[in-house]
Amino acid sequence: MGEEEGLHQTQLLDTMFVRGLKRKCFDGEEDIEGTLAGFKAIPSYNLQRQSLLDMSLVKLQLCHMLVEPNLCRSVLIANTVRQIQEEMTQDGTWQMINTQSAGQTSLDRLVSTDILCRSSKEQAEGKLVPVYSTFTKDCEGTQSQDNSEIMSTVTSPQAPRNLQSNMWEMENPQENRGNFQKSLDQIFETLENKSPNTVEDLFSEVDNSYYDLDTVLTGMMSNTKMGHCDVLETFPSQTTANSNSNCKSDLNELDHIVEILVES
Amino acid sequence: MKCFSRYLPYIFRPPNTILSCSCHTEADIISTVEFNHTGELLATGDKGGRVVIFQREQESKNQPHRRGEYNVYSTFQSHEPEFDYLKSLEIEEKINKIRWLPQQNAAYFLLSTNDKTVKLWKVSERDKRPEGYNLKDEDGRLRDPSMITMLRVPVLRPMDLMVEATPRRVFANAHTYHINSISVNSDYETYMSADDLRINLWNFEITNQSFNIVDIKPANMEELTEVITAAEFHPHHCNTFVYSSSKGTIRLCDMRASALCDRHSKFFEEPEDPSNRSFFSEIISSISDVKFSHSGRYIMTRDYLTVKVWDLNMENRPIETYQVHDYLRSKLCSLYENDCIFDKFECVWNGSDSVIMTGSYNNFFRMFDRNTKRDVTLEASRENSKPRAILKPRKVCVGGKRRKDEISVDSLDFSKKILHTAWHPSENIIAVAATNNLYIFQDKVN
Numbered sequence: 001m002g003e004e005e006g007l008h009q010t011q012l013l014d015t016m017f018v019r020g021l022k023r024k025c026f027d028g029e030e031d032i033e034g035t036l037a038g039f040k041a042i043p044s045y046n047l048q049r050q051s052l053l054d055m056s057l058v059k060l061q062l063c064h065m066l067v068e069p070n071l072c073r074s075v076l077i078a079n080t081v082r083q084i085q086e087e088m089t090q091d092g093t094w095q096m097i098n099t100q101s102a103g104q105t106s107l108d109r110l111v112s113t114d115i116l117c118r119s120s121k122e123q124a125e126g127k128l129v130p131v132y133s134t135f136t137k138d139c140e141g142t143q144s145q146d147n148s149e150i151m152s153t154v155t156s157p158q159a160p161r162n163l164q165s166n167m168w169e170m171e172n173p174q175e176n177r178g179n180f181q182k183s184l185d186q187i188f189e190t191l192e193n194k195s196p197n198t199v200e201d202l203f204s205e206v207d208n209s210y211y212d213l214d215t216v217l218t219g220m221m222s223n224t225k226m227g228h229c230d231v232l233e234t235f236p237s238q239t240t241a242n243s244n245s246n247c248k249s250d251l252n253e254l255d256h257i258v259e260i261l262v263e264s
Numbered sequence: 265m266k267c268f269s270r271y272l273p274y275i276f277r278p279p280n281t282i283l284s285c286s287c288h289t290e291a292d293i294i295s296t297v298e299f300n301h302t303g304e305l306l307a308t309g310d311k312g313g314r315v316v317i318f319q320r321e322q323e324s325k326n327q328p329h330r331r332g333e334y335n336v337y338s339t340f341q342s343h344e345p346e347f348d349y350l351k352s353l354e355i356e357e358k359i360n361k362i363r364w365l366p367q368q369n370a371a372y373f374l375l376s377t378n379d380k381t382v383k384l385w386k387v388s389e390r391d392k393r394p395e396g397y398n399l400k401d402e403d404g405r406l407r408d409p410s411m412i413t414m415l416r417v418p419v420l421r422p423m424d425l426m427v428e429a430t431p432r433r434v435f436a437n438a439h440t441y442h443i444n445s446i447s448v449n450s451d452y453e454t455y456m457s458a459d460d461l462r463i464n465l466w467n468f469e470i471t472n473q474s475f476n477i478v479d480i481k482p483a484n485m486e487e488l489t490e491v492i493t494a495a496e497f498h499p500h501h502c503n504t505f506v507y508s509s510s511k512g513t514i515r516l517c518d519m520r521a522s523a524l525c526d527r528h529s530k531f532f533e534e535p536e537d538p539s540n541r542s543f544f545s546e547i548i549s550s551i552s553d554v555k556f557s558h559s560g561r562y563i564m565t566r567d568y569l570t571v572k573v574w575d576l577n578m579e580n581r582p583i584e585t586y587q588v589h590d591y592l593r594s595k596l597c598s599l600y601e602n603d604c605i606f607d608k609f610e611c612v613w614n615g616s617d618s619v620i621m622t623g624s625y626n627n628f629f630r631m632f633d634r635n636t637k638r639d640v641t642l643e644a645s646r647e648n649s650k651p652r653a654i655l656k657p658r659k660v661c662v663g664g665k666r667r668k669d670e671i672s673v674d675s676l677d678f679s680k681k682i683l684h685t686a687w688h689p690s691e692n693i694i695a696v697a698a699t700n701n702l703y704i705f706q707d708k709v710n
Contacts, residue, residue, distance in 0.1 A: 068351070071491055072510050
């Protein structure tokens, strides 16, 4: 989407989203005609809402990799996403979106579903969640210590299973995130050169229900959905009941899919 | 408005900035401004972790027009960038807040904080130095003992004034999330630091321990829907403090009630206006700053579009609401897209609690007189700030015919935002931070 079009679209979104406000005359009337000409018709409320949802999800995705993302901003965006989802569920438009996304093959759609793969909460906490939900007492006050010291604290016998899975996550969260981003970039490059048909083939084996927005947003992805693809079954699956770990493992498995697909 | 009818604006910039408006380093962006308790000193912190302190010139009969000018007094590097190896993330050195301690001796003390670490700095003057040591010469080199034939007593001789800043305490490793506020208690022995989910109470003398007094972190982080946005101690009651949230609520807590103040004593929230409801309602209700009045009777909160004054005795709604830039209400989606909707504006009281001030976009800032109910929009810009010039009120036109001198909403520059302002504790002197420039305006009613 060109920058200009994007700008016009958000101007329209502005007028759509403020309920109860009369539409005011812009300074230059030719602006209105220009935007209308660009769109042929004012997008429906549903389309606007969908656009806001997409924008919000992209925002959650685009956290600065170097510095910790702003938690307040992430929480507010996540709440907005949840609000939209609730309204869409009440409207009944939620199911419609799901069936549509399954059949999409355009490049843009692929990009957006990749982004949707990550749970909104995971994005909100910027991968801190698995570490801190279990480590609260251990990690606070030990930030200045080496990783090796943390490892030795973690392997204490008190809560072996949870801590162990979290230790695994802690070893790799940033690497995986970096790899995921790198692989994502590589995918974009590769896909740009290929025809849509090839792209469809690449992803045909992956279970589309994995990209179910509903499950992504509620963060309750279960391992059974992942079992469809052979590639994924080669991975040790995380068996903890902690849904945070589930999201984490799914992301790592996605990472692996992406790596394999890119190499092929 | 009676005050600020005439102005003597000055422009100060932290040292090492490039003067032209179009290019400045990001490290020079001012991130906090604070007067000390007498107004003699003004501290600024920037994104590069530096603190610059200005001092007001003494009155001088020889140069009466220079009375009250602020000049650079001290500059020091408060925080350095750090790397959190555990999370593989950088910790920014940006100074989020500076708070002064009341002066108790010749030295000045202030607290400065970045996202993770609070530091207590001592700023002191040295204008004498000892001379005439026996064992070493003036350069500090050791003298040959066999050459020493007599003893002398070192004497203190005057030297050029030197202002030195030394870190006296470092309060680290107590915050998992980003610190957004610090507040010195009226007992002058303790202070609190607040991050997104927790508030800790410190004693100035003890750096390896702090008490957690508020914790709103849910057991399951997926259930997180609200964060702490600001916190402050009551100016007189050392047991009372308030904190605000991203859902537009304020909680007043009493530390005598329990060690962990998770249950509030008072809960301030305004019921939502159903006619204004939109997807952005929650975001614009998020409180970016909370400040007690000097009297301690009221609190002021800033959310995206308004400033509200609350009476501590009435929890169900504010007693006053002031529209800062309501013309942005129809632009919320664009502001959401470019992230401006998440900008955190601060707000300040004047010394007598009769006027409140807050910033806006396009380098505009607004003042509201609580008694006369009049308000004014002013601009902090180089063009309007010749010395001894009067600051002209500005007006934003909302549509229809634009009068001369008015600026239309669509022409506003959203990259020029005034987030941080400060008001002298007793006089009509204000400090306004506009990106990397600091403006100090005085009211000279002669």
